[in-house]
Every structure is written in structure tokens, then in C-alpha cells.
Amino acid sequence: MDVVTTAGGDSTATARTWPDVLSTLIAGRDLDVDDTAWAMDRIMQGEATDAQIAGFAIALRAKGETVSEVAGLVRAMYEHARVIEVPGATVDIVGTGGDRARTVNISTMSALVVAGTGARVVKHGNRAASSASGASDVLEKLGVNLDIGPERVVEVAEEAGITFCFAVKFHPSLRHVASARRELGVATPFNLLGPLTNPARVRCQATGVADARMAPIIAGVLAERGSSALVVRGDDGLDELTVTTTSQVWEVRGGAVRQETFDPRDAGVALAPIEALRGADASYNADVARRLLAGEKGPVRDAVxxxxxxxxxxxxxxxxxxxxxxxxxAGAARG
Structure with a gap:
């Protein structure tokens, strides 16, 4: 069991300023990976104001993020992260959030189901930023102790087959974006980073993306790092494989990305209205999880x-x- 801590530093020696970065984005020009990493490094070190953070996030989102830009954000995030090593093959199930659909916590329940098949799950998540209930909110209601350090997180993975990396414990520098992100109240490039910065550096993942424009970008970042992944987006806007209609899937394998449409009916699942997936606060969503794990059937179970x-x-x-x-x-039949 090895726990490695990496400390941040300047992502590049070249002199840069916020006006340079923001002017480039406002002009509709892409940043290179080093410029993006520089900006994120300033943010992670607490050297950016809320106005600069919000301006950067909105300008980058309005222009449209590229694979290189997202890779730069991820690089800087990892430079400031507490990285862990979990033995064996591991998988994460995570969504970007930001779909504003207020559904139950499908990916969190899915992580528990996958662990029940014998797979080792390292789930990375945080409290809700723009929705009513995030993964950590629900897990706390289910009695999961999130206040554990990296060493214990690894031990839990080995003992239980599933562990949770609470983002604030492993990415403490994210505290510098919390205020701006909360006040904006909309999806920003920071929503993309959770699925791409698992502290265990998992090589396999199922990742839901609410923004259709960003799904192939995230798939591209995963392909560049050699991951095996399914990046998914429901055609109803959910950052999950949905049961209300078809979904788009970007399968990442061997450094390549292949997109196709998935119809749940082709896997024997009946369509259901979005209302059947609605959630509420963490207490309500935790109760839904308990009922599902007790064997309750219906559209939520199908989606999970x-x-x-x-x-x-x-x-x-x-x-x-x-x-x-x-x-x-075939995978659903194992759940």
C-alpha cells in the first residue's frame, strides 16, 4: 500500500498574466496546455481572486473547451492532489453533474451494485455544487464515514471492494474555487474535472456528461491517457445512461474513441418518464438507495x-x- 503526495508548483516557467489568458479566451482563441495549466495552478495556489476564477471559468466555457485545455486543467489539479495507489484493477462511476434534472443519485447506487459483483470500485465525488444532493451527501446519510485519510481509503478498498475519495480530502486546493463556483450556480469547466482527477488514477471508468458538447472532449482526454471508458449522455440531457429515451455513448478503448447510440430497449429495459427518476434532498435519495438495495424494482433500478x-x-x-x-x-444481468 503506497500513498503518494505531490505538491504544486508553477506549471510552466513562462511569465503569464490573467489579462493575457482572459483576453485570449474572450477573443475566441484556444489556450495551449501550458497556458491552461498555468491558470489552474494560480487558482489551486490561492493566487486568483473570485473574479478571476469566475471570469476564467465562464470565458473558457463560452469559447468551448478543447482536449488540450481540459488536459491542462487536469495536469494542474494532479500537481496539487493527494494521489493514492489502490492495488488491482479499479473502476469509477461518476458524472459531471450540471444536468439540473434533480434525479436520484444513480451513479452512487451503481457504484454499490458494481462492488457487489466483486469488482473494485474507487468512487470520486464531492458535495453537490449545482444540484440538491451530491454523492458524498447521500453516502453520509447512508452512514459512510467520509472523514478518513488517504491511507484508510486504500485500506477500505482492499477490505470492502469499494471506497470513496471525498474530493475535498484529496484535492484540498479546490477550496479556492468553492465560493466562485457556488455563486455562479451553473456548470463550469470545474464540473469536468472530478471525473478526470480520481486520486487513484483509475484506468477504467463510466462517466456521465450533461453537456453534449463536452462528452467527446472528455472522451478525448481519457483516450490520450490510455483509459478504458464509456462516456455517456442521455438524449434527455441526463449525465447517465437514461431509461427515458436513447443515450449517446463514446466508447474509449486502445487510444481511440467510437460513438454510437444506445437504446435501453435493446437491452430489454422499458422506457419510463423522467419523473420516475426524480430525487430530492440527500435524506430522500438515501432512502431510495436503501429500497433499491433491498430489492425494489422499477425505473430507478433499471437505470442503476x-x-x-x-x-x-x-x-x-x-x-x-x-x-x-x-x-x-450482459453487464446488467450481473447486477
Whole structure:
């Protein structure tokens, strides 16, 4: 068991200023990876004001993030992170949030189901930033102790097959963006970073993305790092595989990305209205999780099994070109 801590420093020696960075973005020009890492490094070190943070986040989002820019943000995040090493093959199930649909915590329940199959899950998450209930909010209501250090997080993974990396414990520098992010109240580039900065550096993941424009960007970042992943977005806007309609899936394998449409009916799942997935506060969503784990059936269970299956497909990619629907159906049957 190794726990490694990396400290931040300047991401590049070149002199840069906030006016340089913001002017470039406002002009609609892309930043290179070093420029983006420089800006994020300033933020992570607490050397940016809330106005600079908000301006950077909104200008980058309005221009449209590139793979290189997101990679630069991720690089700087990891430079300031507490990184851990969890033995064996691991998988994360995580969403960007920001879909504003106020559904129950599908990815959190899916993580528990995947762990029940014998897979090792390292879930990375935080409190809700723009929704009523985040992963950590629900897990606390379920009795999970989030106030543990990196060493214990690794031990729990080895003992229980599932562990949770509370973002504020592993990315303490994120405290510098909390105020600006909360006041903005909308999805920003920071929403993209959680799924890409798991402290265990998982190589397999199922990642939900609310912004259709950003799904292929996230898939591109994962492809560059050699991950095996399914990046998904419901055509109803959910950052999950949905059961209300079809979903778009970007499968990342061998450094390449392939997009296709997934219809839950092809995996034997009936369509349901979005209202069937609605959640509320953490207490309500935790109660839904308890009922699901006790065997309650319905659209929530269907959605959880589909997203659990997506994680298993990423963790255990099959050779050849077996249809995605067949692979997801097989994974759902294991849940």
C-alpha cells in the first residue's frame, strides 16, 4: 500500500498574466496546455481572486473547451492532489453533474451494485455544487464515514471492494474555487474535472456528461491517457445512461474513441418518464438507495443496472465488435 503526495508548483516557467489568458479566451482563441495549466495552478495556489476564477471559468466555457485545455486543467489539479495507489484493477462511476434534472443519485447506487459483483470500485465525488444532493451527501446519510485519510481509503478498498475519495480530502486546493463556483450556480469547466482527477488514477471508468458538447472532449482526454471508458449522455440531457429515451455513448478503448447510440430497449429495459427518476434532498435519495438495495424494482433500478453495466463494460472490455447493447445487457444481468 503506497500513498503518494505531490505538491504544486508553477506549471510552466513562462511569465503569464490573467489579462493575457482572459483576453485570449474572450477573443475566441484556444489556450495551449501550458497556458491552461498555468491558470489552474494560480487558482489551486490561492493566487486568483473570485473574479478571476469566475471570469476564467465562464470565458473558457463560452469559447468551448478543447482536449488540450481540459488536459491542462487536469495536469494542474494532479500537481496539487493527494494521489493514492489502490492495488488491482479499479473502476469509477461518476458524472459531471450540471444536468439540473434533480434525479436520484444513480451513479452512487451503481457504484454499490458494481462492488457487489466483486469488482473494485474507487468512487470520486464531492458535495453537490449545482444540484440538491451530491454523492458524498447521500453516502453520509447512508452512514459512510467520509472523514478518513488517504491511507484508510486504500485500506477500505482492499477490505470492502469499494471506497470513496471525498474530493475535498484529496484535492484540498479546490477550496479556492468553492465560493466562485457556488455563486455562479451553473456548470463550469470545474464540473469536468472530478471525473478526470480520481486520486487513484483509475484506468477504467463510466462517466456521465450533461453537456453534449463536452462528452467527446472528455472522451478525448481519457483516450490520450490510455483509459478504458464509456462516456455517456442521455438524449434527455441526463449525465447517465437514461431509461427515458436513447443515450449517446463514446466508447474509449486502445487510444481511440467510437460513438454510437444506445437504446435501453435493446437491452430489454422499458422506457419510463423522467419523473420516475426524480430525487430530492440527500435524506430522500438515501432512502431510495436503501429500497433499491433491498430489492425494489422499477425505473430507478433499471437505470442503476444500465449504468452499473457500463462500468463493467469499461472494466472488462471484450475483444471484437460485439454490439454495445449486448455487452450492456450482459453487464446488467450481473447486477
Amino acid at each position: 443496472l444500465l449504468n452499473s453495466a457500463a462500468a463493467l463494460v469499461a472494466l472488462e472490455p471484450e475483444p471484437g465488435d460485439k454490439p454495445l447493447a449486448d455487452r450492456i445487457a
